[in-house]
Amino acid sequence: MSLFDVYPLFNIAPVKAKDVFVYDQHGTEYLDLYGGHAVISIGHSHPEYVKSISEQVQNLGFYSNSIQNPLQNALASELTKQSNCEDYNLFLCNSGAEANENALKLASFHTQKKKxxxxxxxxxxxxxxxxxxxDNAKIVAPINAQQEVEFINIGDIISVDRALRKNDVCAVIIECIQGVxxxxENSSKFYQKLQELCHQYNSLLIVDEVQSGFGxxxxxxxxxxxxxxxxxxxxxxxxxNGFPIGGILIHPKIKASYGMLGTTFGGNHLACAASLAVLKVLQDENLLQNASEISQYFMEKANDQPYLKRLKGRGLMLGLEFDFPVAELxxxxxxxxxxFTGSAKNPNLLRILPPLTVQRKHIDQFFDALKTEFKS
Known part of the structure; x- marks a missing residue:
């Protein structure tokens, strides 16, 4: 049996990883400034993370959502403390796509609309x-295209208002910083007006923090x-931090009923243990502060790049835009x-999404490499 060939792969096979480094089968060390699509938040194989998952699997790895799982309550509580998103309710699932799928379904249930x-x-x-x-027609199959979706240019609040006036929109979904x-990113005024219009026309505002969340x-x-x-x-x-988990935070005005949403694996014991470890390390090691400090250092270094057209993003969700396609780079x-770095829909953009544990010396290593490339 062969694998279904849908991924263009680099000829590298990692076998282990530690903090911001990945190692292949030959022992070659790679600096990971992409974090596996922004997944690695607290560093590869963090001791607290490994300990939490290991201890949990020795006791109970999985049972379904037909029984009580105190780890889900603990995760909801700690998530509230660190995010300051008080009064929200938490539904746990397995991935970002599943989180957005449930968010859209819930919005349709709540508003009884479908666009x-x-x-x-x-x-x-x-x-x-x-x-x-x-917004990628290449990955939308005919069965998906039956969904009623209107695409609007980010920042075009007039077109949003015009679309919402028809009173058939269940949700407006947006990434406050677009990933892929x-x-x-637009202005605060735009996002605030977006919220105002959603309230005015009884549509729900869904903010996609799949890539940008967790610090x-x-x-x-x-x-x-x-x-x-x-x-x-x-x-x-x-x-x-690499264990499959997703979720949605739900405003209390949206009421739950039995069977409205459901999942077999979502919020399982191992997933909760993994996420609780992430939250502990984020707090214990002040990783949000580190993200801000390293971001500032990165931006200072980027200012010296002669071929850089634009620096985009915030924190450790950054993009370097050049005047040429970056595939060869x-x-x-x-x-x-x-x-390791990442690509984007914009062929001239190099994405930087490292573990939040990244240090200045790693940023120096990256810019030294860029300097060498631009000299050659």
Whole structure:
């Protein structure tokens, strides 16, 4: 049997990892400035993380959501403390796509409407409604295209108002900093007006924090900079530091009923243990502060880059935009300098999404590699 060939793969096979480094089968060390799509939040194989999962699996690895799981309550409590998202309710699932799928379904249940507003260059997942709300026609199958989604340019509040006036929109879904789309972010005024219009027309505002949440921007959530209170917040990636977990935070005005949402594996004991370990390390090691400090250092170093067109993003969710496609540069960074970076829908953008434990010396290593490349 062969693997279904849907991933273009670099010829590297990691076998172990530690903090910000990944090692292949030959013992070659790679600096990970991509974190596996922004997943690695507290560093690879963090001792607290390994300990938490190991101890949990020795006691109970899994049981379904037909019984009580105190770890879910503990996770909800700690998440409230660190995010300051008080009064929200938590539903746990397995991934970012599943989080957004449940968020959209819940919005439709609550409003009894079915149309969705999304934004150009958005990415919300690859499942049914989530992929329909993703601005990439290549990954939307005909069965997904039956969903009613209107794409609007981010910042175009007039078009949002015009669409909402029809009173058929269950949700507006948005990344406050676009991930795959290329690190675009708009003004606080835009996000605040978006919230105002959603309230006015009885539509729910869903903020997708799948990539940007859990401290990646220096704030716990990216939306918090803008002074808004979303109706639903989706989260995943950095939430589990590599263990599959996702969830949505749900405003208390949205009422639950038995069977409305459900999952077999979501919120299982191992997933909760993993996320609780992430939250503990985020707090114990002041990683949100580190994200802000290293971000500032990165930006200072970036200012000296002669070929840089624009620096985008916040915290450790950053993008370097050049005047040329970066595909060859990414390959050279991997195979000549042993540094992982990421791509985006924008072919000229290099994405930087390291573990939040990254240090100045690692940033220096990256910019030294860029300097070498631009000289050659």
């Amino acid at each position: 969705v507003i999304s934004f150009t260059n958005s990415f919300h997942g690859r499942t049914s409604a989530a992929v329909a709300a993703t 789309g290329g690190l675009d 990646r921007t220096g704030d716990f959530f990216a939306f918090q900079k803008h002074g808004i209170q979303p109706d639903i917040i989706s989260l995943a990636k950095g939430m589990g 990414r390959k050279n960074l991997i195979f000549k300098h042993q540094i």
